[in-house]
Structure formats: structure tokens, C-alpha cells
Amino acid sequence: MLLLNNQIFFPCMTILILITVMLLFSGITSRGLPQQVMDLLSYRKQSGDHYLDEQANFDEPRQSPRDDVMKLLPHGNSCNCQGKPERHPLADDKDAWNRREHEYQQHVARFSMPENKLVISQANFPLSYPTQGVRVHPLGTILIPGLTFQKQTTDLHKVMLSCQHGTLNTAMEIGDVQTEGLGTKCLNITSRNPMALNIQMKSISYTNTHYLLGDAEHVTLEYGGQIAEFLIKVQHPQLPRLYDSGTGNVSELVTIITKTFIRYEKVRNLITSIRKFYPDIRIVVADDSEPWQNITGWKVDHYKMPFGVGWFAGRNLAVSQVATKYLLWVDDDFVFTTDTKLEEFLTVLEGTTLDMVGGSVTGNTFQRRLHIFPETEGGFCVKRLGGSYHKVPGFPRCVITDLVINFFMAKTERVRTVGFDPRLSRIAHTEFFIDGLGHLQIASCDYVKIGHSRNLQDSTLQKQYNSFREVHNNPGFKTQALKNLAFKNRLTCMAW
Numbered sequence: 129m130l131l132l133n134n135q136i137f138f139p140c141m142t143i144l145i146l147i148t149v150m151l152l153f154s155g156i157t158s159r160g161l162p163q164q165v166m167d168l169l170s171y172r173k174q175s176g177d178h179y180l181d182e183q184a185n186f187d188e189p190r191q192s193p194r195d196d197v198m199k200l201l202p203h204g205n206s207c208n209c210q211g212k213p214e215r216h217p218l219a220d221d222k223d224a225w226n227r228r229e230h231e232y233q234q235h236v237a238r239f240s241m242p243e244n245k246l247v248i249s250q251a252n253f254p255l256s257y258p259t260q261g262v263r264v265h266p267l268g269t270i271l272i273p274g275l276t277f278q279k280q281t282t283d284l285h286k287v288m289l290s291c292q293h294g295t296l297n298t299a300m301e302i303g304d305v306q307t308e309g310l311g312t313k314c315l316n317i318t319s320r321n322p323m324a325l326n327i328q329m330k331s332i333s334y335t336n337t338h339y340l341l342g343d344a345e346h347v348t349l350e351y352g353g354q355i356a357e358f359l360i361k362v363q364h365p366q367l368p369r370l371y372d373s374g375t376g377n378v379s380e381l382v383t384i385i386t387k388t389f390i391r392y393e394k395v396r397n398l399i400t401s402i403r404k405f406y407p408d409i410r411i412v413v414a415d416d417s418e419p420w421q422n423i424t425g426w427k428v429d430h431y432k433m434p435f436g437v438g439w440f441a442g443r444n445l446a447v448s449q450v451a452t453k454y455l456l457w458v459d460d461d462f463v464f465t466t467d468t469k470l471e472e473f474l475t476v477l478e479g480t481t482l483d484m485v486g487g488s489v490t491g492n493t494f495q496r497r498l499h500i501f502p503e504t505e506g507g508f509c510v511k512r513l514g515g516s517y518h519k520v521p522g523f524p525r526c527v528i529t530d531l532v533i534n535f536f537m538a539k540t541e542r543v544r545t546v547g548f549d550p551r552l553s554r555i556a557h558t559e560f561f562i563d564g565l566g567h568l569q570i571a572s573c574d575y576v577k578i579g580h581s582r583n584l585q586d587s588t589l590q591k592q593y594n595s596f597r598e599v600h601n602n603p604g605f606k607t608q609a610l611k612n613l614a615f616k617n618r619l620t621c622m623a624w
């Protein structure tokens with residue numbers, strides 16, 4: 129560069145800058161096409177490609193990426209918390225980091241089910257076999273469905289089957305077929321008669337001998353050097369937990385639950401408003417106030433908790449007391465109005481397979497989607513995005529989403545399977561939905577509305593309430609909450 133005079137230097141720099149700018153723009157796509165995607169797509173001879181030698185006479189075709197599809201593909205770990213290079217919440221706590229990884233390995237060992245493993249069938253395989261949906265009871269025996277042999281030739285055919293957590297056998301003896309390894313983990317079947325072999329394949333049985341070793345059996349089928357794999361789930365049938373809806377009136381189907389803290393005026397106001405519209409629906413109140421006041425009334429159950437145990441602990445206690453098919457969550461400062469039609473929630477829940485439907489609190493539905501980015505060494509990243517997925521079929525004013533406001537009706541059993549983490553005492557909303565992601569099907573319907581009356585008439589009490597919340601809103605508490613999540617959900621960051 130030093131040797132260049134200005135006349136050459138400046139045009140060169142201009143070109144350089146132009147190229148950099150172009151690269152930056154094209155970076156949107158080139159970064160969108162990480163090496164692993166290109167590797168997947170590029171033509172390569174694979175070990176399973178037995179017949180590719182025959183293709184050697186053809187020219188390799190032109191290959192060019194389609195950007196509109198490419199940009200939809202996952203871009204590696206692009207979860208950078210809105211571009212801020214944030215410190216990992218556990219960066220200063222090596223011990224916590226190590227404990228978290230230890231717990232995570234235990235979790236992976238329990239929940240990385242073999243049925244989640246990618247299994248690929250190879251080309252030109254003369255055997256048919258099941259790809260999914262095969263189940264066996266623990267230590268039970270089944271005939272493996274769907275096994276056939278589809279070759280016509282009369283050369284010596286040999287099919288080998290093997291498994292890991294059980295034994296293989298045949299339920300029928302077939303003439304012209306030789307079997308080796310009956311009742312072991314490795315069964316060989318040989319015959320020159322393709323029809324006999326085909327009949328034999330239909331009577332192969334599997335017996336599970338190990339229940340806890342992974343929750344699925346991995347069966348390998350081999351013929352002529354080609355291998356296919358499929359899975360048999362080792363599983364007890366899961367029994368339903370049903371609720372009797374009786375005559376189907378709202379009071380028999382729904383329990384209203386809430387949690388209060390020193391705002392007795394609010395919660396009494398809420399109960400009065402409920403009673404105007406639903407005179408005999410059961411109401412459960414969890415309460416961690418001090419000093420304690422009585423809340424009494426027809427079908428009102430008031431549960432006292434230790435002082436300040438918090439928001440999610442209270443929700444959990446309330447949920448544990450519900451004995452109806454559905455629960456309705458409301459905050460203690462909500463007010464039922466003529467637009468608070470629980471029947472509308474019920475129509476959606478009973479008419480779909482949804483687990484939870486949220487409404488609107490004075491116009492706010494708080495619809496959000498959650499996106500989990502692929503894990504990195506530092507953990508997962510959760511991003512909260514606005515909006516919803518699409519309309520609920522049959523209910524055009526309801527949308528599928530991942531997060532709703534604190535006014536929702538839900539299937540009691542489904543909420544119990546997720547639970548409210550009692551470690552989250554004050555700042556907690558999204559956290560429940562993070563725990564519920566993949567477990568709960570959620571929608572939001574903006575036409576079911578409830579009122580909100582924020583401030584207490586007693587201004588001294590209001591100040592006391594605010595100060596309590598402010599203590600917990602201080603930055604130190606937020607950092608602690610973030611650290612807890614970084615540990616609990618193995619997060620590296622949350623972006624919203």
C-alpha cells in the first residue's frame with residue numbers, strides 16, 4: 129500500500145469499501161447459509177449409496193441455492209440477545225456452572241429418547257419394516273408388524289435382525305427356512321425360497337427383557353450388506369384422567385383461582401364481581417399476607433400461606449386445590465364485567481384440543497411466541513417474539529400462541545403437569561410458559577374480557593404494596609432471577 133500513489137490508492141480503497149459493503153449485505157445470505165447447510169446439500173457419495181458407480185457416467189449437474197428457501201433454514205446459533213454481547217448470567221459462578229452441567233447430563237440421560245434419534249432408511253431395500261408406532265409393554269412380547277421380504281430370486285437370502293434390550297424369536301416354524309439365534313438378541317433367517325422367507329418375516333416376535341435401559345428398543349435389520357433400523361417403544365399405556373362434567377354448567381366445570389397479598393380490598397371486590405355473574409362457582413384464594421384477614425363466603429376457600437412466600441408458590445397451592453376439569457386464573461385486582469363470559473372460554477376449550485385459552489385484560493392480550501435457539505456450550509437461548517402463529521380453526525377470533533395474559537382458562541391436569549415454580553416469587557410470567565413450551569397448546573381470544581382496577585383506595589396500603597414489589601424489582605433481585613433461570617432452564621440468555 130505504501131508504494132501506491134494517491135491516484136491508485138483512493139480508487140483501490142473505494143473498490144475495497146464497495147466490496148466490503150456488498151459482502152456485508154450478501155452476508156445476510158452467506159451467514160444465512162452456514163457451512164453445515166451447504167455441506168448437507170452438496171453432492172457427495174455416501175456410504176449407503178450402493179449404486180452410485182452406475183451414475184459415474186453422468187456429468188455432475190449444475191447446483192445453485194434458492195435464497196428464498198435457504199433463508200428459512202436455521203442459521204446456527206443466531207440468538208445473540210438483540211446484538212448485545214451480554215455476559216453469561218453464570219459467568220462469575222464457576223461452581224454453579226458445573227453443578228448445572230452435572231444436572232443437565234442427568235436430564236439428557238433420562239430424556240434423550242432413542243425415538244428422537246434420526247433414522248434413515250437406505251436405498252433399494254428388499255424388506256419392508258415399520259418406521260414408527262411400534263410399542264411393547266415393559267417385558268412384554270409382540271409380533272413385529274410390517275416385516276415382509278420382497279425379492280423374487282431364488283439365490284440364498286439371509287436376513288439378520290438384532291436388538292439391544294430384548295430377544296427375537298419366531299412365532300411360526302416355516303418349511304424351507306433356517307433360523308439361527310432363536311430367543312437371542314441376534315436372529316438370522318436364511319432361505320432360497322423367497323415366499324417362505326416372506327411368510328417367516330410376518331411371524332417374528334420381540335420380547336422386551338429390560339425396561340429401564342432407554343425407553344425404546346432399537347432393532348437393526350440387515351440384508352445383503354444393507355442395514356435398516358427401527359424403534360420399538362417400551363412403554364406402559366398411559367391412562368387418562370377424566371373429569372365428570374355433570375350437567376355441564378359452568379360451576380361444575382370450572383374453579384376460579386387467585387393469589388392475593390395484602391390487598392384484601394381488591395380480592396373482596398373481585399369475589400363480589402364474580403358472584404354477580406356466577407353465583408355458585410367455587411373460588412380458591414391463596415394468601416401470603418401478614419396481618420391476615422378472613423375472606424369468607426359461599427363456596428370461597430381461603431388458604432393461608434407463610435408471609436411473602438410469593439406469587440408462583442401461591443398459584444401452585446391454588447392449582448392443587450382444584451377438583452374441576454378446568455381452572456380459571458385471575459389476578460386479585462381483576463373485576464368481572466358483562467364481557468367476562470366464561471362460557472366463551474369453555475366453547476373453545478371443549479371444541480378443540482387446546483389446553484389453555486387466554487383472554488383480554490382491559491384490551492391487553494399479551495400474545496407472544498417463544499423461540500428456542502439450538503443449544504450451545506453456554507446453554508439455550510429463549511427469544512420472545514410478538515404475536516401469534518395463526519387462527520384457531522373454527523374460532524376466527526382466537527389465535528394459537530405460546531404466551532397469554534394472566535387471565536386464562538386451562539385444563540387443570542395440563543397445568544399441573546407444568547406447575548408453577550415456587551422459586552419464582554415476584555417477577556414471573558413468561559417463566560411458566562417457558563416451562564410449558566411443548567407441553568401446552570395455548571390460544572388467545574380477545575373477545576373474552578375482564579376488568580382491572582389497579583390502585584387501592586387505602587393509599588398507605590398501596591404504598592406498602594408498591595414498596596414490597598419495588599424491593600423485588602431492584603436490579604440485584606433481577607440478576608438473581610436471571611441466574612436462577614440460567615441454571616434451571618440451562619439458558620445462556622433471554623431475548624425480549
Ligand SMILES: *[C@@H]1O[C@H](CO)[C@@H](O)[C@H](O)[C@H]1NC(C)=O
Binds near residue numbers: 288308309314315316
Ligand atoms: C448370524 O450371522 C452373522 C453373520 O453371518 C454371524 O456373525 C452371527 O454369529 C449369526 N448369528 C447367529 C445367532 O448364528
Ligand SMILES: *[C@@H]1O[C@H](CO)[C@@H](O)[C@H](O)[C@H]1NC(C)=O
Binds near residue numbers: 374375380408
Ligand atoms: C350448576 O350445578 C350446581 C351443582 O350441581 C348446581 O348447584 C347449580 O344450581 C347449577 N347452576 C345452574 C345455573 O344450573
Ligand SMILES: *[C@@H]1O[C@H](CO)[C@@H](O)[C@H](O)[C@H]1NC(C)=O
Binds near residue numbers: 420421422
Ligand atoms: C376469622 O374467622 C374465624 C371464624 O369466624 C374467627 O374465629 C377468627 O377470629 C377470624 N379471624 C380474624 C383475623 O378475623
